[in-house]
Amino acid sequence: MSTNNIPRVEVRNISKYFGNVIALSDVSMAVRAGEVMCLLGDNGAGKSTLIKTLSGVHQQSEGQYFVEGEEVRFNSPRDALNRGIATVYQDLAMIPLMSISRNFFLGSEPTKGIGPLKRFDIAFANRVAHEEMAKMGIDIRDPSQPVGTLSGGERQSVAIARAVYFGAKTLILDEPTAALGVKQAGTVLRYIAQARARGLAVVFITHNPHHAYAVGDRFTILKRGRTFGTFTKEELSREEMVRMMSGADELDALTHELQEFEHTDQLKAEGKLSETEQQLSDKLG
Ligand SMILES: Nc1ncnc2c1ncn2[C@@H]1O[C@H](COP(=O)(O)OP(=O)(O)OP(=O)(O)O)[C@@H](O)[C@H]1O
Numbered sequence: 452m453s454t455n456n457i458p459r460v461e462v463r464n465i466s467k468y469f470g471n472v473i474a475l476s477d478v479s480m481a482v483r484a485g486e487v488m489c490l491l492g493d494n495g496a497g498k499s500t501l502i503k504t505l506s507g508v509h510q511q512s513e514g515q516y517f518v519e520g521e522e523v524r525f526n527s528p529r530d531a532l533n534r535g536i537a538t539v540y541q542d543l544a545m546i547p548l549m550s551i552s553r554n555f556f557l558g559s560e561p562t563k564g565i566g567p568l569k570r571f572d573i574a575f576a577n578r579v580a581h582e583e584m585a586k587m588g589i590d591i592r593d594p595s596q597p598v599g600t601l602s603g604g605e606r607q608s609v610a611i612a613r614a615v616y617f618g619a620k621t622l623i624l625d626e627p628t629a630a631l632g633v634k635q636a637g638t639v640l641r642y643i644a645q646a647r648a649r650g651l652a653v654v655f656i657t658h659n660p661h662h663a664y665a666v667g668d669r670f671t672i673l674k675r676g677r678t679f680g681t682f683t684k685e686e687l688s689r690e691e692m693v694r695m696m697s698g699a700d701e702l703d704a705l706t707h708e709l710q711e712f713e714h715t716d717q718l719k720a721e722g723k724l725s726e727t728e729q730q731l732s733d734k735l736g
């Protein structure tokens with residue numbers, strides 16, 4: 452935990468326009484060291500736009516952005532990285548045929564020797580990749596095996612370990628568990644908790660309220676570019692979160708619709724449908 456309470460990253464009243472599209476409107480949020488902030492919301496809610504603003508891909512159209520209390524304006528992801536803000540995107544920038552350790556050091560290769568003899572220091576890379584993964588509780592047997600042979604969850608874990616090793620203070624994860632099965636998602640969630648325990652500030656985007664509830668300390672909910680606010684676990688039960696994220700009204704409508712189907716099936720079974728209704732029902736399967 453940090454000794455002070457100044458957020459690692461904070462945005463105040465930011466808006467982002469793409470031409471006529473209002474992707475974000477008057478959004479405020481903050482993340483502190485040793486905390487997991489979940490960013491929740493439906494498709495198109497503005498989650499990716501918000502984290503791309505945090506990570507220097509976009510600049511906000513309006514509002515302010517602070518890193519450790521200092522107002523910033525990033526011109527590129529490199530600027531954000533220099534301030535310790537690392538982002539792991541869903542489509543990981545990894546090369547499947549290259550080894551785990553090669554991928555771990557992609558863009559920052561350790562070398563040995565000089566001049567024409569300068570080469571990638573394989574032993575060093577393998578050792579560090581293995582150690583860093585072990586620190587996070589993952590035992591990779593062979594760091595020289597291709598990344599393509601790892602599971603989706605393990606691959607996400609390599610990306611997170613890499614960000615931590617290269618000094619990230621704020622870790623932003625855009626739906627790392629979206630395409631994963633239960634067990635693999637568990638691996639990534641455990642990893643997120645580890646990062647928090649090591650004092651990182653984590654922004655975790657997910658569509659899954661159960662994943663959010665498992666590791667989140669606070670929850671910021673976006674809907675059509677606006678915030679519903681930020682909630683703690685005490686303020687928002689799992690049931691409420693599920694309801695909020697699924698869209699309670701839509702769910703009620705769906706329940707009603709499903710009951711209608713059931714009703715039709717029942718009538719059909721009892722032979723109470725007229726001939727045309729029967730044909731229609733058969734056609735619909
Ligand atoms: N570069 C862009 N140009 C124009 N419109 C954009 C651009 N990026 C995002 N948008 C629009 O901004 C809105 C928010 O998009 P965003 O990708 O942030 O949503 P999201 O919450 O990440 O959704 P998802 O859950 O589907 O990933 C959408 O209406 C989207 O079409």
Ligand SMILES: [Mg+2]
Nearest residue numbers: 498499500625
């Ligand atoms: Mg998105």
